[in-house]
Amino acid sequence: MTLPSSVLVGGVKYEVQEVSRLRDKKDSLGRAQCHRQRIKIDSGLGGDAKAATLLHEVIHAILYQTGHDEHVEPHIRALGYGLLALMRDNEEWIRAVLDE
Numbered sequence: 192m193t194l195p196s197s198v199l200v201g202g203v204k205y206e207v208q209e210v211s212r213l214r215d216k217k218d219s220l221g222r223a224q225c226h227r228q229r230i231k232i233d234s235g236l237g238g239d240a241k242a243a244t245l246l247h248e249v250i251h252a253i254l255y256q257t258g259h260d261e262h263v264e265p266h267i268r269a270l271g272y273g274l275l276a277l278m279r280d281n282e283e284w285i286r287a288v289l290d291e
């Protein structure tokens with residue numbers, strides 16, 4: 192999967208970068224740097240994992256931008272995979288929403 196070079200999150204443009212060996216002590220696959228308007232994704236991930244990780248980091252950014260600096264990581268993980276599956280499993284509905 193080719194990642195976009197940027198994503199808009201609540202009107203804020205985030206640069207998306209693929210970075211080799213991003214994993215740190217927390218074993219992170221991605222990182223949202225909200226102050227820098229940058230999202231980093233581990234370049235070694237497979238396509239589905241890249242998509243899920245970008246969505247995961249976007250959810251972090253949404254929460255940060257709406258004043259929820261502290262949030263529970265398992266909730267973000269559940270929302271990331273859950274929303275990705277929802278979009279993929281309901282393409283017709285998603286397209287209808289986009290067309291409105």
Ligand SMILES: [Zn+2]
Nearest residue numbers: 247251264267
């Ligand atoms: Zn996270």
